[in-house]
Amino acid sequence: MPPPPATARLTRADDPAGWWELVNADDVVVTQLDDGVGEDADDADGGRGGGGADVPVATSSASMPSLVATMLRHLDVTDGHTVLDIGTGTGWTSALLSARVGDENVTTVEVDPRIASGAAKRLAAAGFTPRCVVGDGLAGWPSKAPYDRIHSTAAVRSVPRAWIEQTRPGGVVVTPWGTPYANAGLLRLVTGERGGESYGRFVADVSFMWMRSERPPPVTGAVERGSVMAPEPGGRSEIDPDLALENVHAAFAIGLRVPGVRYAHTWGDADPQGTFRMRLTDGAGSWASVRYEGWESESAVRQAGPRRLWDEITAARLWWEGAGRPDLTRFGVTVGADGEQAIWLDDPGNAVS
Structure with a gap:
């Protein structure tokens, strides 16, 4: 088996051409390793963090642009929608949402204070001023609820009850979703009436970093x-x-x-x-x-x-x-009023035990 891929630090100051090539590529760009442990304090453009581990772990990134477009298509925002964007990262998706529905309608939450600070600066420099907050995305941001849409760029094992409670009935939650064995699905969930059930389907094959508190142990x-x-x-x-x-x-x-x-x-x-x-x-x-x-x-x-x-x-x-070797897009999720989650194949009545 080959060794894990090597990582290399790349900054705009050191290699402008290489930096722009990565920025413009339809690919994932890792912007933080090992939760930022050992990074230089003045590293504003991302690159290589030194966590001291034998195999550095990617803990933040800029997502593949074509995949971001897919997620936003499933989010289906329109004029006047309020959006909670979970996992600010570089701030790029927050900027796209701000350009679409207006800064005043976008709240973006980032768990890492340093990442959040850098994103807020980039957003301001680009002329966008969404509400940028530091917090645990699993808890949402109740002070500005209810939202028409919730968009997450980090994977969960189950849809947090807080997200459903903070979304209007008929609203949409789009999030990467997975199990410790296979972190692989993009879930589009439509929220139900208060006290009712919410239903969603897996609409694409994706793999995102876990919410920090959701990471399976190695x-x-x-x-x-x-x-x-x-x-x-x-x-x-x-x-x-x-x-x-x-x-x-x-x-x-x-x-x-x-x-x-x-x-x-x-x-x-x-x-x-x-x-x-x-x-x-x-x-x-x-x-x-x-x-x-x-x-x-x-x-x-x-x-x-x-x-x-x-x-x-x-x-x-x-x-x-x-079962006929079903694609993952044939599976779906029901979330009860109590937050309990049930997985099904093709139809909510066909539960996967």
């Missing part, structure tokens, strides 16, 4: 030691492990059926192919490990804990095949 190379139980004797896998991540639609469906489970890949440098494994954990004492090479052998799978995670992954994959 899967370490020693998940086995987190279990209080010894692994059961090794066994064979019923499916080729490649099928567990065959495509985004399979992974998304599997993630819906294996709550709380996340994965990582590990291998030994001396024999990467022969030792390449998927490791799974639910963070609550259950773990599994499956070898890709020789997955039909009696020593390919190891599992321990209250759950048999690889068995769950296998069953979820077979369920997806039995």
